[in-house]
Amino acid sequence: MSRPLRLRWSVILASLLLGLAVLAAVWPSLLTAIDPLYANPLESNQPPSAQHLVGTDLQGRDLLARIIYGARHSLIIGLGAVVVSVLAGTVLGLLAGAGPNWLDQLISRAIDILCAFPSILLALVFIAFTGPGVPNLILALGLGGIPSFARVVRSQVQVARTSGYVEQASTYALPRWRIILRHVLPNALGPLPILATLGLGGAIIGSSGMSFLGLGPQPPTAEWGLMLSDSRNYLRVAWWTGVFPGVALTTVVISATVVGRWLQRRYERRF
C-alpha cells in the first residue's frame, strides 16, 4: 500500500486559484459589480486606484471587471479545445489500439502527420479556412491536441488488451465489444484526466495567442488575449493594461499545470 501523497500548499493554492477562475467564468457578477463594457473616455488609461483597483484601459473601461469577465472566454475555449482533443483522441486511439492492423497503420500514420505540424500553425491554417469565432477556435486548437491523447490511449489499450484480465474475461463468453467497453476502455482511460488537466494550460495559452492575433472573439468582448493585444501600443504609458491580464493568464496556466502534475504523481503512486 502506498502512502497518501502529502497535499502541499502549492497544490492547495493552485486549486483555489483555479476555483476562483472557474467562479469568475461561471458567475462573474458575483466578483464585480462593474460592467466590463461600460466605457468612460474621461477615465482613459487611469492607473490603479481605489475606484479602479487595477486601473482602466484606453477606452476607460474597468480593467478588473474585464479580467474577471474575460476568464469565461479563456476557460471555455481552453476547456472546449481539450474536450475536442480528448474525444477525438480517445476514439482514434481506441480504433488504432483495438482495431485490425491496417486501421492501426492508417490512424497511426495520420497522427504522425498531424504531429509534424506545430499546433499553433495548424490552428492558424484551420482558422484561415473557416474564419474566426469561438466555435472555430475551439476546433482549431483541439485539432493540435489530438495526437498526444490518441497515442496515449492507443498504447494503454494495447496494454489492457494483452492483460490477464482481458484473457480471463474472454473465457466467460462475453462478446468482444463488451470486453472492450467493460475492461479495455476504462483501464486505458486512467491517465487521461491528468493529461487533460496538463493540456488545459497549453490550450488556454493557445486560445489567448489566437485572440491576440485577432482570430478569436472580436472586440469589444473582454478576453485576455485581446486585452493583451490592445495594450501593446500603450505599455509605456499604461503598463497595467498589459501586466494584469498577463498575470491572470499566467496564474491560471501555472495553476492548471500544478494541479495536473499533482494528479499525475498521485496516479503513478498507485503502482
Added chain:
Amino acid sequence: MTALVSIDNLSVSFTGRHRVDAVKGLSLSVRPGQAVALVGESGSGKSVTARSIVGLTGPDSVVTADRFEVAGRDALSLSERQWRQLRGGAIGFVLQDALTALDPLRTVQQEISEVLRAHKVVPRRQIDQRVQDLLRDVGVDDPEFRAKQYAHQLSGGLRQRALIASGLAGQPDLLVVDEPTTALDVTIQAQILALLRAHRERGTAMLVISHDLAVVSQLADYVIVMNDGLAVEEGPTEEVLTHPAHPYTRDLLSAIPSQASRGRRLSQGRVDLVAAAELAAPVRTDQVDDPRFYSVAADGVTVQPVLQASGVTKFFPLPGGRGRRRAVADVDLSLFPGQKLGIVGESGSGKSTLARVLLGLIAPDQGEVRVAGESWATSDRAAWRRLRRQVQFISQDSIGSFDPRYTVAEIIAEPILGQLDPDQVQDRVRRLLGVVGLPERVLSVSPRLLSGGQAQRVAICRALALRPTVIICDEPVSALDVSIQAQVLDLLNELNSATGTALAFISHDLGVVRHLVDQVIVMNNGFVVEQGDVEAVFDQPRHPYTQSLIQAIPQLPTHRQGEIT
C-alpha cells in the same frame, strides 16, 4: 579453525513509516568447509539475514548484535569502503534473481572481470583467461563465446551459472547464495546443485538461503529453520528433516507435496463438500441420458471425455520472418469427467500454449479440441458460447487476471452476471466465497490488496462460478509459499472430488503433480513424450526424457524413507 561468520543475537529492523523487525535475535556460525542453510517462507527474515552478512541491508535498516564477525572482522564497525573490500573478495554473494542481478548493458566478460580487477585477483593480462576458466569451471560450454554475450541472450540456467562464476571470481572463503535454483527447470536445478556441491567439496564454505527444503537437503549439512525473524529449529540437515522437533518444521515438511503425500491432506482446514457440490457441480454429469457425456449402446454405457484434443499442432512465427517454430506438435489427450490430468514439462515445452489451445483462446493450426463432444471450431455461436462456459481458467498470475478497477465481489460475479438476477448473483458470490474459505469482508476489497493465497482462492471461486466441467490451471501454485501452496492444492483436490469438475493441471513441479493428479502427460519441445497413469509414469518412466526429469527431482530424506517420524 575459526568461524568465517560468527553471529550472536542478530537483530535487523527497518525504520520506515512502520517499523518492521525482520530478524529478531538470530545466532549462527559458518565454519570453513561447512554449508549452512537458512530455510523459511517469505517474510521469515532469511534473505535479510543473508544481506546483513554482506552489509547490504540498506540505509533504512538498523543492525544490532552481541557479536557479528565476518571473515574475522567486526562487521558492525565496518565502513562502506571496508565492506566493498570484503564483498566479492572474502565473501562471494549470488543474488536471488539472475536476470536483474546482471547488468543488461554489460557482457558476462565485463561483469566477471570487474570483480577480478577490483580485488586484483590476477594480473591484468590474465583477466580474460581467468574469466573463461571461471565460466568453464561452472559448467558453461564454449566460454569464449558466452563471455561476449549479454544477460538477455542467455538462458536461465546459463545466467545463474554466470552469476555463480562472478560470485566465485574473488576466490571467496564463503559463498552466500540466495535462492540459487528458484525459477529454474528441474534438470537445470539438478546441474546447479551439483555445481555448488562440487565447490563445497573443494572447501568453499556456503550459506544457502532457500524456501525449498528438498534443495537444502541436497546442499547443506546444517540447517536453520526460520519463521517470523526467529530460528525455530536448527541442527544437522538429516536430523532436522527426518526428526523435526518443532511443530513449525513439522508443518512445513508435511506441506510438501510428493509421492508420499498422495491421498493425504497437506494443510489444516476443510472444505464444505456439500455446499461445494451444490454450488459448483457441473450441470449433472452423472445423468446417463445426457448424450454430451455418455453414450448408450447395446453393450453398455461409455463415458465421453469432457475435453479431448486430437492431433493438435500449433506453430508460432519466428521473429524476423525466419520461418516458424512448432510450439505444440500433434498432441492427443482425453480428460474424463471428474478426472485430474497433469501436464508437465520444462519451460519452452509448449505446455502453456497447449493450455491456451485447450481453452479455445487460440485456434490450433492442425487438429481439433472437443469439449463434451463439441469442437471449438464450431460455427454455431450459441454452441460456442455453451462450450466457452464449460471450460474455465486459473492462471499463475491471478492478480494480473483481475481487472484492477473491480472489487473482489465484482470479479467473482462477472461470469454469472446477466444469467441470474442481481440478488441471486450476490447470494451465489457470497456462498462461493465461503466454499473457498475466504471471509466475507474481502468482497469489497480491491484485488491488488490480496495476498498470493487469497488471490488464488478468488480465482478458484470465479472459475467455479459458471459450474464448468473442466478447469484448466496453468501453474496455479508456483508463486506461492509451501504452506499456502498446500492449502490451495488441498482446496483444488477437495473441490474436484466434491463437484466432479475435471482438472487439467499444468505444472513444472513434479512433486505437486505426483501429489495431485490421476493421469499425466509429459511434454518436451511441443511433443507428448509419455502419458499414462501418474503412478506408472513416475515409477517406471519409459522415455529417456521422462527418466532424466524424474531423476532430477531433489529428494527429501523423509521421502526416501517414506514417512515422517
